Amino acid sequence: MTLFVYRSHYEGPFGKRVRHLPDATVLDWFRRGWVAVVEEGHDTDAWIAAELGGPVYGFGTIFDAARRDGLAAPGTWQELRDLLQRHLYVEGEVQADGLSVRVLTDDDEVELAYFFLDDFLVKTRADRLAYLVHDGWPLPETIGGAAGPFVPPVPVEELAPARPGGEGVTYAVLLTFCDSESIGWLVPRSFPGVRLPELAAHLRELEPRGGDWPGELLVLRALTAPGDDGIGPALSRCNRWPDMEQTLIGDHRSLHESSMRALETAGLEQGRDPDRTLIRHSRHLAQMSIHMNDFFGHQQWFLFDDVWAADNEDLAGSLLRYAHGWDPLEAG
Template identity: 85%
Template structure:
């Protein structure tokens, strides 16, 4: 079997499309495409849409070039790699090997990436591919608090505060958000050492963020965490209705929360945001939100999880951190 994943902000609550293909290898799928489009004359875009569950930006160019220039179907993965590098329309790069094709491009609005992956990679590289290949909502919530051993992040993580004195564990924040066309990869995961998710609400109230030190989403989350909140899920629901304002989020939590709640009460959402289409789930060790931003770009994702959930779902946790860090799950330079 072969797996296809289209990482696109236009594709549903998790901003990706996952499709399982019947072909034994990635090369076999491309050879079948050659036969269908070049030899049998099928319409390129219609065939791709039927095979891959929808259009894929710029991808049809490889089969159009094959038909136009009478290119022979590739016989090896090296030939496939060379054909893709010469004839596939991309605004980024093409990486290929015996078991995968990985492509980064953009449509002048946002970055897009797509992947053809040999099924064997799902078992040998779970820590890189589990989240990329995950199809559906939500992520599994149950975590075994007796799971032994620490979770070690596979990519650099920025600590947003000193470890809480006497605290245990770590809470990680993965925010798959963007505000410009550079929208995939380069999203630094953050962490709060010495605190687990059940204590995060109280911890946020006690912290004083430094200027320029926190991403805006976490500043909003802190501001909307109420004094009586004993878990973070209530604040996530408030964030779903937060408008795009220039409010300062620094300072004493009590007054900041009161001011923020007054803004929230009169908020007018713009650009087609629909809080009713947002998905929010919260459990003891994992909080997740797919927040609806607008009709054009769809959703952005927030994940908050601690080391207990990560240890029990090491593949998902590690691959989610990689997913934020780089567009390519096999990017060199991360911790091995």
């Protein structure tokens, strides 16, 4: 079994498309494509769309080149790698080995990445791939039975000193973007000494003073009401906030009051539809796929603490990797 994943901001609430392919290996799938397109004459784009669940930007060029130039089908993964590096149209990079093909490109609007993964690799490297291959909404909320504490596999930037007397840590993963550098540009953040049930109160206590806070977290803080016990109501308010790049810094009470007044008259542009947003929150995991516009669709916010992470270690760790860079199999 082989898996295909297309990481694209155009691909629905999770921003990715996951497809299960019947071929035993990645190489076998490409060889089957050679037969279908080069030997049997199928239309390249139509065959790819049928196989992979839709178009994949620039990907058809490998099969078009094979038909045009009479390229022989690869017999080994090394030959496949060389063919891809020579003939596949990308505006990024191509990585390939015996168990995977990983590609980064862009369409002049945003970055895109796609992956062909051997099922053996998916099973044995769940610590890196679990979120990438997770298909559907929402992430599981189950907790209980963790073997030990959660240790982030990638650097995480702390947004404030540890809360005095507090326990645990809450992580913020924001898969958002505002320009063409849209993958791996915003590293995960954390709030040490606080778990998700206490995050709303903690946000009211904090006073951000620099450029370390992403705009989305500044909006979340501003829209957290004095009486909120959890973070869910603030996420719902963020869903109706018009400008995530706005810098909202100041005393929380006065900032919240002015923000709520602004929210009453705020208008949403570019086809943004709050009714298409998905929000789910439990005690240790909050997740929102916020609909931002008609063209790019959704962006994803995840807030989770060390309790959820410890009980979903592979999923949490791979989600942090997903936010940190385009290639979860990158060394280091």
